[in-house]
Amino acid sequence: xxxxxxxxxxxxxxxxxxxxxxxxxxxxxxxxxxxxxxxxxxxxxxxxxxxxxxxxxxxxxxxxxxxxxxxxxxxxxxxxxxxxxxxxxxxxxxxxxxxxxxxxxxxxxxxxxxxxxxxxxxxxxxxxxxxxxxxxxxxxxxxxxxxxxxxxxxxxxxxxxxxxxxxxxxxxxxxxxxxxxxxxxxxxxxxxxxxxxxxxxxxxxxxxxxxxxxxxxxxxxxxxxxxxxxxxxxxxxxxxxxxxxxxxxxxxxxxxxxxxxxxxxxxxxxxxxxxxxxxxxxxxxxxxxxxxxxxxxxxxxxxxxxxxxxxxxxxxxxxxxxxxxxxxxxxxxxxxxxxxxxxxxxxxxxxxxxxxxxxxxxxxxxxxxxxxxxxxxxxxxxxxxxxxxxxxxxxxxxxxxxxxxxxxxxxxxxxxxxxxxxx
Numbered sequence: 344x345x346x347x348x349x350x351x352x353x354x355x356x357x358x359x360x361x362x363x364x365x366x367x368x369x370x371x372x373x374x375x376x377x378x379x380x381x382x383x384x385x386x387x388x389x390x391x392x393x394x395x396x397x398x399x400x401x402x403x404x405x406x407x408x409x410x411x412x413x414x415x416x417x418x419x420x421x422x423x424x425x426x427x428x429x430x431x432x433x434x435x436x437x438x439x440x441x442x443x444x445x446x447x448x449x450x451x452x453x454x455x456x457x458x459x460x461x462x463x464x465x466x467x468x469x470x471x472x473x474x475x476x477x478x479x480x481x482x483x484x485x486x487x488x489x490x491x492x493x494x495x496x497x498x499x500x501x502x503x504x505x506x507x508x509x510x511x512x513x514x515x516x517x518x519x520x521x522x523x524x525x526x527x528x529x530x531x532x533x534x535x536x537x538x539x540x541x542x543x544x545x546x547x548x549x550x551x552x553x554x555x556x557x558x559x560x561x562x563x564x565x566x567x568x569x570x571x572x573x574x575x576x577x578x579x580x581x582x583x584x585x586x587x588x589x590x591x592x593x594x595x596x597x598x599x600x601x602x603x604x605x606x607x608x609x610x611x612x613x614x615x616x617x618x619x620x621x622x623x624x625x626x627x628x629x630x631x632x633x634x635x636x637x638x639x640x641x642x643x644x645x646x647x648x649x650x651x652x653x654x655x656x657x658x659x660x661x662x663x664x665x666x667x668x669x670x671x672x673x674x675x676x677x678x679x680x681x682x683x684x685x686x687x688x689x690x691x692x693x694x695x696x697x698x699x700x701x702x703x704x705x706x707x708x709x710x711x712x713x714x715x716x717x718x719x720x721x722x723x724x725x726x727x728x729x730x731x732x733x734x735x736x737x738x739x740x741x742x743x744x745x746x747x748x749x750x751x752x753x754x755x756x757x758x759x760x761x762x763x764x765x766x
Contacts, residue, residue: 516541
């Protein structure tokens with residue numbers, strides 16, 4: 344006997360799914376993007392997920408004709424736009440006072456209605472759109488079809504996006520997709536805040552799986568144990584925007600805090616069998632190799648000013664994996680030319696050692712904004728059930744729309760949209 348049993352499946356791929364039990368598993372991603380470097384330096388690009396229209400024509404996949412160096416050149420152009428047109432903008436007529444309105448303050452409410460801010464943000468949108476078009480339209484007809492499908496999905500509504508790549512690293516939240524196919528090259532072109540991917544969508548960069556046992560929930564006891572690794576010289580260098588002491592006091596409100604200021608202390612603790620940080624925070628200078636010395640390693644500097652190279656972290660963590668599965672936040676301030684490669688290197692090392700996720704800015708971050716962002720992030724992530732991806736997207740939107748500051752879009756999450764602290 345055949346019975347017709349009505350079945351109804353309701354799928355909600357929006358980030359409204361934040362009202363889930365805090366110990367549940369990762370949410371279903373609505374859009375996956377995969378970039379794999381293949382023959383002749385080209386990238387094979389694939390896209391799948393519930394956000395894409397199914398027309399029965401098979402999977403979306405195409406070939407990006409740009410090489411890794413070609414893509415990184417465009418990424419560098421985006422970085423320069425942010426660093427020069429926004430952070431480096433000096434208010435006319437203030438040569439002697441060195442007033443950089445978009446670097447000196449985190450809250451730009453007083454400046455948000457000025458022509459300068461609107462024009463600068465339009466430049467950021469234009470650079471982000473240029474990079475998006477390069478990634479999804481500089482290839483064969485199949486890539487252009489994929490690009491149209493991805494554009495439509497991003498315009499339809501908020502998505503949970505996971506980018507998978509071991510080969511290509513891009514400041515994904517900075518990409519820009521206008522509401523319609525308009526040309527942003529004209530000086531009079533308008534920009535929409537929600538055109539920035541990091542403002543409207545939740546997005547993460549993923550590496551290959553690091554083995555079984557990973558969970559978005561970071562198990563803690565009565566209090567989160569936070570390792571706060573800092574460079575007190577920041578407060579000497581930037582006395583008008585003190586960063587270190589206020590952040591330590593803020594962490595102490597929520598956590599059991601371990602302050603580290605020198606390379607040896609960090610080495611001793613990371614190499615110890617009883618290392619138990621749930622949250623590893625770096626508030627310090629960061630250095631990355633210059634283009635004329637690509638063989639030099641990226642490194643961090645604490646108060647003792649002893650370089651801590653990526654090879655140091657790799658050495659320490661290979662000997663003692665991170666059994667506490669911590670959340671890592673590297674909030675490196677202006678210390679050189681930041682790049683996506685800088686945080687990618689650290690993210691890969693920490694995650695291979697067992698870290699739950701990593702958060703970090705993709706460009707030079709002024710101390711004033713670094714402190715404001717860290718304070719807002721920590722206060723939110725300590726709320727039971729709060730997830731990293733939702734917080735990063737919420738802060739990007741809040742800083743841009745309420746405080747007139749687009750720097751929240753510089754924050755990228757590596758494998759952590761659902762990361763949270765749980766009892």
